[in-house]
Amino acid sequence: xxxxxxxxQPSSRRKFIKNSLLTxxxxxxGGFTLHxxxxxxxxxxxxxxxxxxxxxxxxxxLERRERALxxxxxxCNLCPRNCGINRMAGRKGVCNSDHTLRIASSxxxxxxxxxxxxxxxxGSIFMSNCNLLCVFCQNWHINHRGDGNTFTHAELARMMLExxxxxxxxxxxxxxxxxxxxxxxxxxxxxxxxxxxxxVFSTGGYxxxxxxxxxxxxxxxxxxxxxxxNSEIAAPFQxxxxxxxxxxxxxxxxxxxxxxxLDIVDGVAxxxxxxxHLVLPENLAGTDKFVRWVVDELGxxxxxxxxxxxxxEHRARYHPPLDRRITxxxxxxxxxxxxxxxxxxxH
Numbered sequence: 151x152x153x154x155x156x157x158x159q160p161s162s163r164r165k166f167i168k169n170s171l172l173t174x175x176x177x178x179x180g181g182f183t184l185h186x187x188x189x190x191x192x193x194x195x196x197x198x199x200x201x202x203x204x205x206x207x208x209x210x211x212l213e214r215r216e217r218a219l220x221x222x223x224x225x226c227n228l229c230p231r232n233c234g235i236n237r238m239a240g241r242k243g244v245c246n247s248d249h250t251l252r253i254a255s256s257x258x259x260x261x262x263x264x265x266x267x268x269x270x271x272x273g274s275i276f277m278s279n280c281n282l283l284c285v286f287c288q289n290w291h292i293n294h295r296g297d298g299n300t301f302t303h304a305e306l307a308r309m310m311l312e313x314x315x316x317x318x319x320x321x322x323x324x325x326x327x328x329x330x331x332x333x334x335x336x337x338x339x340x341x342x343x344x345x346x347x348x349x350v351f352s353t354g355g356y357x358x359x360x361x362x363x364x365x366x367x368x369x370x371x372x373x374x375x376x377x378x379x380n381s382e383i384a385a386p387f388q389x390x391x392x393x394x395x396x397x398x399x400x401x402x403x404x405x406x407x408x409x410x411x412l413d414i415v416d417g418v419a420x421x422x423x424x425x426x427h428l429v430l431p432e433n434l435a436g437t438d439k440f441v442r443w444v445v446d447e448l449g450x451x452x453x454x455x456x457x458x459x460x461x462x463e464h465r466a467r468y469h470p471p472l473d474r475r476i477t478x479x480x481x482x483x484x485x486x487x488x489x490x491x492x493x494x495x496x497h
Contacts, residue, residue, distance in 0.1 A: 202367040252278035254298035268418035273313030283389040290464035307339035322350035357401035379436030441491040
């Protein structure tokens, strides 16, 4: 992946998008190529699943969504923090991001849920920075410190096409909330280059409902965390996030409305919602309430990953009881709560 030493300083949102599209100088309408990756390299999944984003692009709707998302950066309200700052002018909000696109890494991953990784792996593109900033973040060097490099949209499109060429089942973006406009702009370039595999968004769940609604048909698989069931408990652990539980519940319900439960073909999900829930010491996450909420609001067949791998990373040591790992007994209790609530698709 080529690192960009400079990215344009736009005077307007329209100019910024135009410059980004012009960066892909190898575009030809008859047979799009992007640094040698032509549509002959496009790999159709065995079950012939066709992502909805292709039809959105053909109809012009994806371009409309793209422009609506970029408009939100001018008084940034891409997430519930609603910073209101003009990121297009180079200012930074809580997420420590301006209008530039920073990416930490891109590769094929197998250390995720089997229904996402399958036999050929999940394409994983880690975006730098984050809007949630948990004190116990296990990727703190990427999300808090912002490790990564600056890329153009054309380069991000090439990453996506390269993951497809290597055989990944999907293209997944990790920590998407603050960079959604960038992803959609790059997606349009990748579609022209022959991208035709599912798009996966992995998010902390703290989403603005209107933004999630703009992603209807753009995202095939949502992987959303639901970290806390009490906003007052959550706030000091998440950079004073306002009303985390309320906004996350609204966002996840909208995701489920769009894509439903996981549609698994040949062992791999083409479409659907997977909710991740990290078990925390002394039930700080409210796991008993979480599993009941899922059953009551989304249904017993909702796919849930109950995660046992909590460890005290970053600044967790200053926030007891987050300064220790969970016990086997705490995890066993979490699984009992899931069974008692009636959840059927959890692990």
